[in-house]
Amino acid sequence: MFFETHLELLRAAAQANRTRVAWTGYAPITPPDLAQADAVLATFDGATLALSSPTGSVITADEISPYTGKALNVSYRAPSVDQALAGAAAVAATLRDADIERRVGVCLEALHRIHQRGPEFAAVTAHTTGQSLSMACSGSGTNALDRGLEAVAMAWSAMTRVPGQVSWRQRFGKSEVTLRKRFRIRPLGTALVVACASFPAWNAYPAILANLATGNPVLVKPHPRSVLATALAVGVIREVLTEAQLPADAVQLVVDTAEAPVAGQLATSPQVRIVDFTGSPTFGSWLERNVPNTLVFTETAGVNTVVLDSVSDLSAAMRTLAGGLSLFSGQMCTTPQNIYIPDAGVRTDAGVVARDDVVAALLSAIDDLAGAPRRAAAVCGALQSEATLHSITSLTDAAEANGTLLRRPVPYVHPDYPQARAVTPLVVRVDPRQGDTLPDGEQFGPVAFLVDCADTVSAVAHATASIRGHGAISSYLYCTDDAVIDEVADAYADAGASLSANLVSSMPMQFAAAYSDYHVTGLNPAGNATLTDESFIAGRFRIVQDRRQVEGA
């Protein structure tokens, strides 16, 4: 049985969730080479996948590799909204009545098999999202699997904190009453998981598996231009469900098109009781406001700020920051965007460095990265969407027009894919005190605003105000005074934001560790779903009890 097979892993994950020390459930995945990746894509070229029993029309998804510019040419025999809902309803009772260990076992085995197929998943992920193959093995590979396992372990811990039964005895007046009570875990209802185009696994695995572990049938709706990696994951889960003698339709893939999206219709169906959404703030906040009486979990985006106060080694910090701006071409919800530099410059172990020199150091670090093709390719990957490139071009033109342009987002030269939608960071320099304006909210892609500010205090005030208005998922500070870090952390916490200080290392600054880092606080506009706190789990299941009086006990 799958549960027993993976029980040791599950226990270790549950323990890591409690201690929050560094831990991983999955060995590193070795990236495929280019030929292997091409071979993976070739196997799907022209294929038609059916990942639900109810099947409606065939949709050929608009999936185009950001590296080759070629269509993946994969079709999906996808259910209509009504068919998908009916399919979920049809399996609900069986899934509900399966015991917890069977459902949890399916989740664990599915994670295991996805891990085993890591290189294949990485190839597909890279050619749909634009992630580099190495990132597809880590961020969308082991890290995503760890976040999935984290959620399964949290769900298992929560469910097993409810005892299965108890003999209850109490005196009422002269007589003692004994009741035999049972407590049973029951799912809330059909769940919808909406994944985003650029990072579909990291948020979707936790949502899908938390739902499945707690007994809720899941409809998975990937972004219409980034379907295949999610389809493969759904396929694995369906395969494991079947082997566990559970209905495959406990998880169904729903595919739509950009022209005829179905997420809103699904989310507002009375049958759908849980929605997990990763994507744009606009649709996320629409869901939060227009889908009442439903558990709505959102992770959208915000303005991630960096305050430069003081550092030991400026070059090291700028290398880290350049890496943070470049990583996956700024298409992560944790990418820094607004970088505050005080008028007095930045204090370092080698003395104060003037602001212009700090700026120069950052630009130089970006150029160094962009100028090394193999490294640039591994770090930057490619832009998932042509629309992001247009948006960056517009921002560049505007900055050039108003004299704030510092660095053009010129493409780096991809060593393997000359057609890649490659880009390096756009850097703009603004001074709000001079009337320069910062755009509202996140600018998707590698876009950095260097913000001149009076000092650290005013930088923090400006940054936290932007967080209150637009949200933030990750915030950064460089400061050598621990007491000041405490104060700044308090200010960010009061704005509902977490803070990372002094990240200068080979760890990407936006790295969020499963089992340790709580991702999204739920206290600012960037989303309400925390990976993974108890509120991400608790409402997905409820408890029904029965009690019967025991005579003469």
Next chain:
Amino acid sequence: MFFETHLELLRAAAQANRTRVAWTGYAPITPPDLAQADAVLATFDGATLALSSPTGSVITADEISPYTGKALNVSYRAPSVDQALAGAAAVAATLRDADIERRVGVCLEALHRIHQRGPEFAAVTAHTTGQSLSMACSGSGTNALDRGLEAVAMAWSAMTRVPGQVSWRQRFGKSEVTLRKRFRIRPLGTALVVACASFPAWNAYPAILANLATGNPVLVKPHPRSVLATALAVGVIREVLTEAQLPADAVQLVVDTAEAPVAGQLATSPQVRIVDFTGSPTFGSWLERNVPNTLVFTETAGVNTVVLDSVSDLSAAMRTLAGGLSLFSGQMCTTPQNIYIPDAGVRTDAGVVARDDVVAALLSAIDDLAGAPRRAAAVCGALQSEATLHSITSLTDAAEANGTLLRRPVPYVHPDYPQARAVTPLVVRVDPRQGDTLPDGEQFGPVAFLVDCADTVSAVAHATASIRGHGAISSYLYCTDDAVIDEVADAYADAGASLSANLVSSMPMQFAAAYSDYHVTGLNPAGNATLTDESFIAGRFRIVQDRRQVEGA
């Protein structure tokens, strides 16, 4: 410090929440005698209470004793909606920054002081709600305190499962990165607790204290005709907050009138992030649908069913059922309403008893209770509201007109208060197969419908259909076959309802034990808030983290 004083109690409560065995944190409260109760009321006659620092107009509440018919004549210097919200905002940071133990300590000490003042609270509760003095000491006394303590312990357990800090170390490439991480509990925001007229403490204590323990400022809005008992509780909490050097306005009393209600305005204020409501299904479902992006916890009402299949001792079962119908004049959300009796009668140890004889036994048991004034007074109490009496009269007239009336709800003779709004159960007999209709949803007050049905299977089908449509909070079965109980429990569970079987004892059938019985499943229309599962707690707080890299560690 209050936390240390009550730590042993808190630990025991947390343990009881896990094991769900019988346990109580509070010794029984001795009811006041009539003179003592009168003396309590006299101390408030003409008083004006101020239970918030921001104070607006003085409202003399429309509180009339269901026993004496006299006005309590208590006024409240209550804040306006804007004042209350501003008052909550003003204290939010201080409450948030107080450590968990201080806030939890306040909750525990407040429960302790309310318990110490048990007889005084009971007198006020009786003369506002109509509960008997003995019930006011148990249901609104120790049981409500236990439910409050249960919620505090659940909140404490949930918060302490998050470690305060961790040293996290992981290798990235050639270097090892050490991060010192802190995890801090943060409240969601201003909370509104709306209490009901007839049972204000039982649901409000858990909501108020869960909010307070997790750091959310609370606005408590009692029913305009049942304010004083809640006001006293708020007063105690404010007194303890002050002694703990926390702002008293962390809990404020908001008083409105039936003519100018403010709950909807408060609930939809963007500042209010949590709403706990106990009351009518109409307003509860309005809240569920019209207050998006807010944690909404509801407990309303449903159709509580009883299926009579078989019993050992029919008389004992009918005595229990008569008590259940009479207890607090049917004004509890757990009161049975629709009682199914099969065509073939009910099997007993003494042979099958025909339906007419079962009916006669039930009516006889009700009459026995109603005819014993002291016992009737202790069990039935009085009707909180004149409107309930009107509704019962209408139902009686309708039943008389269509020939379904079995028993008139004649008043019992209250031995101490001849003016009491006393009533005994109305019993109506219907056969849906003959075209008789059952009213939609709960009929508040002592109203029982005896429903003729073909057999147990059809009774369960009819009952669970009504639960799917109208909800249920408690459901009952009498059946001597354990395997059949399992089947019926499954059917009720599938309808999202809990089930109690074969309750025949001195324990009131609707008794729900804190720490053991989950109250409200959240899986049917009778509400979404379970006392007390983890979903009642989890979202009331979130976690912000900070992490800083440790050099050379």
